[in-house]
Amino acid sequence: MAERRPYTYKEELANTLSHGFGVILGLVAGYFLLSKALMTHDAWKISSVIIYLFGALASYVTSTLYHGLTDKSRKALLRKFDHVAIFLHIAGTYTPITLVALRQEAMWGWSLFLFIW
Structure with a gap:
């Protein structure tokens, strides 16, 4: 993987705050969705x-x-977890589409679900 420049303090602060806000929005929206x-x-x-x-x-x-x-050292480990979690987020986003919206299209829905996961 190519070497990347480290985030500045302001970038890290903006990322932390925006993703923290995402946690709060996710919990609120999650309550209503569930x-x-x-x-x-x-x-x-x-x-x-x-x-x-x-x-x-x-x-x-x-x-x-x-x-x-x-x-x-902790940041390096959490970066790996972050990348795994991004995959879970993407696959999780497709799950309602494949298992609910495409449920009547049995082969399509399940094939797409299995391919993504």
Whole structure:
């Protein structure tokens, strides 16, 4: 991987604050999304929302921690977790689409779900 320039203090502060705000928004939106899914009593919708929220919150929490830390050894480890969490966020975002919106398209939905995960 190519060498990258380190973030400046202001960049790290902006990243920490914006991703921390994402955690708060994710929790608020997650409450409403999960409440709405629970009202349907549809296991596909409920599980899809849970998977989505796990990925989104994992991404924002790890990114907030990564950008907020200054200890180089911990920061290097958290950068790896941050990259994994970004994958979880992306795959989690596709989950409701593949398991709910494309559920009637059995082969399409499941094929896309398995390919992404």
